[in-house]
Amino acid sequence: MYFIQHIESITHQDSFQKENIWNELKPLAAGSELISPDYKNYIPVAALRRLSTILRMGITASKACQEKVSTEFDAISVGTALGCLTDTEKFLVTINSVSGDILSPTAFIQSTHNTISGQISLDLKNHAYNMTHTQNALSFEVALKDGLLCMDEGKKSVLVGAADEAIPFLERLRGNLIKTTHPFTSGATFLVLSDEKGNGIAHIEACDVSFSSEDTETQVARFLSSNNCTFQDLDLILEGSSVFESKAKKHVSFPDYSGYYQSASAFALHLANDWLIENKEAQTILIINNLEPDKLGLTLIRRNEVEA
Amino acid sequence: MNIYVTGYGVISSIGENVEETLLALRSEKTGIKQGEKTYTERFKVGEIRWTNDELVQRFALTQDASRTALLGMIAAKEAFQGHTLDPEIRTGLISGTSVGGMDVSEIAYKGFLAGETDDLDLYRNHPSGTTSEQIAKELGIDGYVNTISTACSSAANSIMLGARMLLSGQLDRVVVGGTDGLSQFTISGFRSLMIFDDEWCRPFDETRKGLNLGEGAGFLVLETEETMKRTEKKPLAILSGWSNASDAYHQTASSPEGLGATFSMKGALAVAGLVPDDIDYINAHGTATPNNDLSESHGIKTVFGSSIPPFSSTKGYTGHTLAASGGIEAVFGILALNNGALLPNLNFKQAIEETGLVPVKNYSEGNTIKHILSNSFGFGGNNSTIILSKV
Numbered sequence: 001m002y003f004i005q006h007i008e009s010i011t012h013q014d015s016f017q018k019e020n021i022w023n024e025l026k027p028l029a030a031g032s033e034l035i036s037p038d039y040k041n042y043i044p045v046a047a048l049r050r051l052s053t054i055l056r057m058g059i060t061a062s063k064a065c066q067e068k069v070s071t072e073f074d075a076i077s078v079g080t081a082l083g084c085l086t087d088t089e090k091f092l093v094t095i096n097s098v099s100g101d102i103l104s105p106t107a108f109i110q111s112t113h114n115t116i117s118g119q120i121s122l123d124l125k126n127h128a129y130n131m132t133h134t135q136n137a138l139s140f141e142v143a144l145k146d147g148l149l150c151m152d153e154g155k156k157s158v159l160v161g162a163a164d165e166a167i168p169f170l171e172r173l174r175g176n177l178i179k180t181t182h183p184f185t186s187g188a189t190f191l192v193l194s195d196e197k198g199n200g201i202a203h204i205e206a207c208d209v210s211f212s213s214e215d216t217e218t219q220v221a222r223f224l225s226s227n228n229c230t231f232q233d234l235d236l237i238l239e240g241s242s243v244f245e246s247k248a249k250k251h252v253s254f255p256d257y258s259g260y261y262q263s264a265s266a267f268a269l270h271l272a273n274d275w276l277i278e279n280k281e282a283q284t285i286l287i288i289n290n291l292e293p294d295k296l297g298l299t300l301i302r303r304n305e306v307e308a
Numbered sequence: 309m310n311i312y313v314t315g316y317g318v319i320s321s322i323g324e325n326v327e328e329t330l331l332a333l334r335s336e337k338t339g340i341k342q343g344e345k346t347y348t349e350r351f352k353v354g355e356i357r358w359t360n361d362e363l364v365q366r367f368a369l370t371q372d373a374s375r376t377a378l379l380g381m382i383a384a385k386e387a388f389q390g391h392t393l394d395p396e397i398r399t400g401l402i403s404g405t406s407v408g409g410m411d412v413s414e415i416a417y418k419g420f421l422a423g424e425t426d427d428l429d430l431y432r433n434h435p436s437g438t439t440s441e442q443i444a445k446e447l448g449i450d451g452y453v454n455t456i457s458t459a460c461s462s463a464a465n466s467i468m469l470g471a472r473m474l475l476s477g478q479l480d481r482v483v484v485g486g487t488d489g490l491s492q493f494t495i496s497g498f499r500s501l502m503i504f505d506d507e508w509c510r511p512f513d514e515t516r517k518g519l520n521l522g523e524g525a526g527f528l529v530l531e532t533e534e535t536m537k538r539t540e541k542k543p544l545a546i547l548s549g550w551s552n553a554s555d556a557y558h559q560t561a562s563s564p565e566g567l568g569a570t571f572s573m574k575g576a577l578a579v580a581g582l583v584p585d586d587i588d589y590i591n592a593h594g595t596a597t598p599n600n601d602l603s604e605s606h607g608i609k610t611v612f613g614s615s616i617p618p619f620s621s622t623k624g625y626t627g628h629t630l631a632a633s634g635g636i637e638a639v640f641g642i643l644a645l646n647n648g649a650l651l652p653n654l655n656f657k658q659a660i661e662e663t664g665l666v667p668v669k670n671y672s673e674g675n676t677i678k679h680i681l682s683n684s685f686g687f688g689g690n691n692s693t694i695i696l697s698k699v
């Protein structure tokens with residue numbers, strides 16, 4: 001079993017270290033900002049100065065997860081769609097404006113996608129399996145699938161997460177390249193998968209990804225039936241858009257709360273987990289990540305059984 | 309259950325396919341020379357002479373894309389040659405890249421900074437994930453497509469993930485490897501780190517000063533035994549071991565004692581069910597930076613003790629091809645297995661004083677080589693090792 005032992009999110013919602021993130025949840029207003037925790041509690045001030053938002057979020061959410069579980073992670077799997085955009089852009093500006101041979105390497109060093117997972121391993125002094133996945137809007141799901149695979153291979157406590165950060169430049173790509181009406185936002189969600197239930201409420205039943213032009217409804221139907229499930233069994237559908245609204249008992253389009261970043265389906269998993277806290281009868285939730293055409297991520301979440 | 313390699317493809321500055329690559333390895337001919345593009349002309353690089361447009365033409369590619377994607381398509385197409393798509397054989401693709409489509413987006417962005425109109429459509433090629441989607445499309449592969457971005461160990465990690473996906477039964481066949489095209493961004497990045505050597509790089513040499521960058525792609529096709537019954541493919545090699553460990557020492561530097569390297573080599577041996585004495589050749593990461601080669605040497609000494617097998621770095625041939633290196637060097641490893649070849653560590657003269665390790669100096673064939681171990685280490689402390697074995 002893939003129990004969600006703990007989950008943390010830093011987003012434009014007040015979602016960090018909350019009992020239930022639905023309590024503070026509001027539809028995003030235009031111009032909303034990232035609600036940053038006090039990073040100083042997790043990152044030394046001297047180091048903090050040099051870290052971009054995505055690194056701050058990733059390290060802080062991971063450390064908050066580590067604090068809540070007793071075991072050291074025996075694998076770390078991180079997904080990011082566009083990676084460290086702030087440092088990438090900063091270094092692009094530097095190489096186009098600084099003449100001469102002396103360039104500061106900091107932005108370059110911090111521009112690679114695996115800086116997030118690398119910094120996490122450094123901060124936690126963790127020598128375990130360490131992986132960075134990047135697959136556009138499916139970046140979280142491919143990282144999650146690796147985490148599930150690690151569990152199948154016998155690992156006991158796996159940190160899985162996703163992070164992406166918005167930069168103003170993205171606005172220039174709205175419309176033609178990035179088709180969304182939601183504001184561009186930043187966010188990170190990290191969770192601990194465990195073979196033990198702990199105090200957790202839910203587990204991941206299955207996760208699948210596909211890069212395909214096949215009709216989405218056919219793919220969703222096949223996924224549900226291979227997991228012995230029908231739309232009737234789903235207490236909530238969290239979706240990247242609202243194609244499946246009519247098929248759902250209860251439907252939430254998660255970008256309404258997360259805003260648009262390509263790994264926002266990780267936040268949808270946090271929404272799913274916490275939704276089970278209040279809705280005591282609810283058992284099963286499906287996340288349909290159809291943020292981008294021809295890509296589909298499907299994650300099935302179930303409530304943990306309570307022993308008599 | 310064994311994981312078999314049933315296809316391989318490679319492009320780098322020493323050759324545009326497997327055959328040319330073997331000829332270059334045999335003749336001990338480096339692909340590194342003074343750069344010919346505006347952003348490489350000041351450096352010694354292992355660059356592929358063709359422009360992006362020329363690559364599309366020359367290799368009859370169907371898509372216009374970034375250099376990283378184009379090089380990936382070329383190597384992946386060669387690897388997949390003779391394989392056919394079949395709905396009954398679930399085929400995935402995992403590619404590693406560090407720079408993604410930067411070579412085209414940096415041109416657009418430069419125009420933007422200069423206040424010119426930048427072609428916004430160029431940015432479509434930028435995401436690393438897009439490069440893999442484009443490579444998959446070129447082969448007609450859909451379903452599971454993924455990109456690993458762990459800097460210089462990306463391809464090795466893709467190979468490893470592919471094997472694990474097959475073992476878990478999620479895929480029947482998978483195309484794995486890595487690709488990175490040279491870009492201004494990468495050249496300037498490594499320049500800012502001040503780890504270039506103005507001369508030809510000298511891995512494992514006492515006088516080594518740094519690396520030469522290169523570009524290219526290397527891909528393998530992996531299948532299970534079950535799948536091979538249906539595809540009737542002849543295996544080129546067995547992928548017998550793999551491991552990934554984190555050095556957790558420094559964002560860019562390796563730990564002096566080679567802790568992560570030691571973990572990843574030991575881990576791969578354990579997966580393969582082999583002992584150090586079984587390894588007949590080590591294809592080292594050996595970037596020729598003072599730090600990597602010393603750290604890796606210590607790791608090798610820790611794992612292999614006093615009986616260190618023949619080892620070498622082939623970076624003197626290709627330059628450091630970053631995310632592609634693990635894929636390119638996996639192809640080198642298979643060539644070594646099937647030709648009984650020991651690959652030379654070009655430009656080596658003088659052993660590192662502290663370790664005294666002497667790598668393979670000359671190319672030779674007809675050696676007994678059953679198992680080779682290949683290292684790929686990346687920034688962020690991402691250390692990976694794979695083991696390839698003779699069928």
